[in-house]
Amino acid sequence: MIVIEVAIGPGGEPGMFRVEVVASPAGEASAIVELDPYSLLARRGLLQQAVLASAVLSRQVLPETEQLLREAGQVLFAALLGTGEVAGLYRASAAVAAERGEGLRVVLRMDTPALADLPWEAMYDQAAGAYVCRQDQLVRHVPVASVPVPLRVRPPLRILGVVSSPRGLPALDVEKEQDLLARALARPASQGLAKVHWAPDATWAGLQDLLLDREWHVLHFIGHGGFDRSQDEGVLALVREDGRADLVAAHRLVDLLRQARPMPRLVVLNSCSGAEAGVSDLFSGTAAALVRGGVSAVAAMQYEISDPAAVAFARGFYAAIARGRGVDDAVSSGRVAILGLSDRTLEWVTPVLYLRGHDSQLFTIRAPSEDTNHEGTATKDIGSTRRGQPGDSISADAASYGPAQGHPPGPQTAIAEAAATRAGQPSQVAHKNPGTTQTIRARRTRFLMDVVRAVYSISDENMKASSLARLVEAFAAADADRAERIAESIPEASTKAAALARLVAAIAATDPGRAQRIADRAEVLAESIPEASTKVTALAHFVAAIAATDPGRAQRIADRAEVLAESIPEASTKAAALARLVAAFAAADPGRAQRIADYAGREAGKIPDEDTKASALSHLAEAIAATDPHFAEHLAASILDASKKATALAKLAEAIAATDPDFAERIAMSLPDDNMKVTALARLVAAFAAADPGRAQRIADYAETIAHRIPDQDMSASALARLAEAIAATDPDRAAWLATDALGVAQAIPDPNERAAALARLAEAIAATDPDLAGRLAESIPDPNTKASALARLAEAIAATDPDRAIGIAAAAADIARKIPDPSVRVSALARLAEATAATRPAYAARIAADAVGMTELIPDLNERAAVVARLVEAIAATDPDLAERMTYSIVEEGVKALALACFAEATAATRPDQALVAATRALEAAQAIPDEDAKASALARLAEAVTVITR
Helix, strand or coil: EEEEEEEEEEEECCCEEEEEEECCCCCCEEEEEEEEHHHHHHHHHHHHHHHCCCCCCCCHHHHHHHHHHHHHHHHHHHHHHHCHHHHHHHHHHHHHHHHCCCCCEEEECCCCCCHCCCCCHEEEECCCCEEHHHEEEEEEEEHHHHCCCEECCCCCCEEEEECCCCCCCCCCHHHHHHHHHHHHHHHHHHCCEEEEEEEECCCCHHHHHHHHHHCCCCCEEEECEEEECCCCCEEEEEEECCCCCECCCCCCCCHHHHCCCCCEEEEECCCCCCCCCCCCCCCCHHHHHHHHHHEEEEECCCCCHHHHHHHHHHHHHHHHHHHHHHHHHHHHHHHHHHHCCCCCHHHHEEEEEECCCCCCCCEEEECCCCCCCCCCCCCCCCCCCCCCCCCCCCCHHHHHHCCCCCCCCCCHHHHHHHHHHHCCCCCCCCCCCCCCCCHEEEEEEEHHHHHHHHHHCCCCHHHHHHHHHHHHHHHHCHHHHHHHHHHHCCHHHHHHHHHHHHHHHHHCCCHHHHHHHHHHHHHHHCCCCHHHHHHHHHHHHHHHHHCCHHHHHHHHHHHHHHHHHCCCCCCHHHHHHHHHHHHHHHHHHHHHHHHHHHHHHHHHHHCCCCCHHHHHHHHHHHHHHCCCHHHHHHHHHHHCHHHHHHHHHHHHHHHCCCCHHHHHHHHHHHHHCCCHHHHHHHHHHHHHHHHHHHHHHHHHHHHHHHHHHCCHHHHHHHHHHHHHHCCCCCCCHHHHHHHHHHHHHHHCCCCHHHHHHHHHHHHHHHHCCCCHHHHHHCCCCCHHHHHHHHHHHHHHHHCCHHHHHHHHHHEEEEEEECCCHHHHHHHHHHHHHHHHHHCCHHHHHHHHHHHHHHHHHCCCHHHHHHHHHHHHHHHHHHHCHHHHHHHHHHHHHHHHHHHHHHHHHHHHHHCCCHHHHHHHHHHHHHHHHCCCCHHHHHHHHHHHCCCCCHCH
């Protein structure tokens, strides 16, 4: 092996560093280079995002994603190996290695913390067109006084596995982490070359007992790591006796490891999803300290790593170690294994090797003796007698990734078992044998990270930004660290600022210090937005988020936002920005909201285009309605277009009905259009019916008079039907009388389609109060689709009070629906029937839904098909989740499947969280399999929206 050892340290001036070739076959040299490590560290979150996203990215998106890594790699290569005489020695060393047919090891020495945090493994040699760590071995050297000789090992290589998941930190799925490593070690375990023993717990005392008990060659730690800036030292989170985190500094961990005889030569620090401590440092500080303390080598993860990449790395790494290769060879083998997953992945950059001294040969592996267990069967270890539990030896038979007796199945097993239910048997997986709350929480976290990685692959930046903002909300309560990192990764500034503001509001009570820091960041970000209107919107969101917890800051930002909005030259843009400020301040500062609304109203009046002016005035009226309804009325009344004015006034009347009923009634009475007036009055009747029946009665009398005088028969019948519906609960006799009146009007409508629609609306309005008349009305409708819909709504209305009759009506509706020639209309009608009967007659609803699912393949439009299938699944998910789950397995088209599964997961999240999580995982897989990029993006955005329910 040819070695070139390069040291980098301060160069005497800010931003300048001295690079020195300490040793190489071609001699020594030095150079002064310019490097801004802090700008690269500021992009660390984006680089991690790019690396993680590469696990799911399409070919079309990858070049842009890899470009981020390559650009950083070119900067790092130019600084370390690409300048002056240093570059010449690197090329010469590579030539010597090629001539001798040997590999080249690049040994990197540095003692500046900012430099240690940089992703040197990303170095890209543009001249060679290759990443350094993929063509050479890259080692981070830790200088020490002495290095132990290689340890003689008779196979199997003994690996002590530790999964640390203390309370108070994001939960890890212990069983899954163990299964993942078991999969990675399946082959060397079956050959008798390696064996992993799991510590029963991750307490200091428990690990000390294990280390004293026997010889260990490797410690494989899975858990949380970080860097204590106050102590300038890395820490690992073990578990205290009470289950909470025991933050152990690296030097203390070295003392613990020395309890073993001999001390483990190798430590692997695995940052799994949910286990990283922060963007700035995962394990680098801990790794270097462990090596300085006596561990020969530490392999750590500088970024979060996906499950497939973690399995691949461990497989390649341990296979090489078990065969006697050097640890640098083993890391290279692990990188190659990751590359075997996909030609698109960038996760090979994640592993980092820290080496004590220069000798990478940690073990001398002796030939296996005759008594070695070549079958790799599990042997009992300390602390447990159950297969698959902490303390068991994990080997080939444990690598099947199936559920062991006595502990819950993982998502993949749940999916496989759920597939078997297609034959008609209920699923026996999650809801029959649920995991612990901690396990479910860990699986949710894992699933969320899978969704995050998938969302990063969305090419549409606006859709990606909005989806990431939803994920911030999903993570906010349970994992503020991750929520913050996701928010910071949002590329669009205003969406990022809004997401951070919502995060501040979510954690202000529980973590005021972090909330303050994030608020500072959000404010700076909002202020950096160049476009004034967008900046005002961002500041308005921020004010609304912090008004309750930090009124002083909110007041200051409000002043700034108000001045900025007033400086916008274009009238319509200014009015819109001011309206957003009014809405933001309405609750926290009504006086300011009223003052801004007054100014905004004057500005809106200057807009020359009447449609734009009407829209601005309507939005402003809506924003100020709760604070100053009289001024809101003035704004709405100033709209010239009669229809838009009436709409704005009707909205205002409804908005203030509870707080100012007299004013609401006066506004509704003043509407010039009779149909809209009756609609507004009917809403007021419904609003006042319980609290003020006398007022409701009086308004109903007036509304009835108005409805009768509407000249258009369809509108008149509709108005009477709405009024009947509004008073049905409090005055059923009058509702029935109004319905009869409406029937006479509706039957006189000359157009058959309009007549059918009017009869259907009327039947729906009186279904609860006069089902007999509603049934006759529905039966009189000639159009089968409209008739079936009307009967379905009638069945739903009476299901609770008269279930037997509801079933009879539903059966009649189903017979009619099945005869509808258009398949889309037919299945939609059956879906409505399934929804109508699901709560009271779930078995009948299930039969209808099953019939409908069989017909969905006839619907040509995929979007329409997806919507209908999702409705069917959602309709019966609460009452017959097993059938709903089986229905999802009958769906072939990935987009349809993704939507149906997302709906199912939402519907079952509260009652069957494990089953919901399995469905959500399947939805993610289906979404990622959609070939069309736009459709895939839409499906992922929908899933991101569902996540807030699934993980609640």
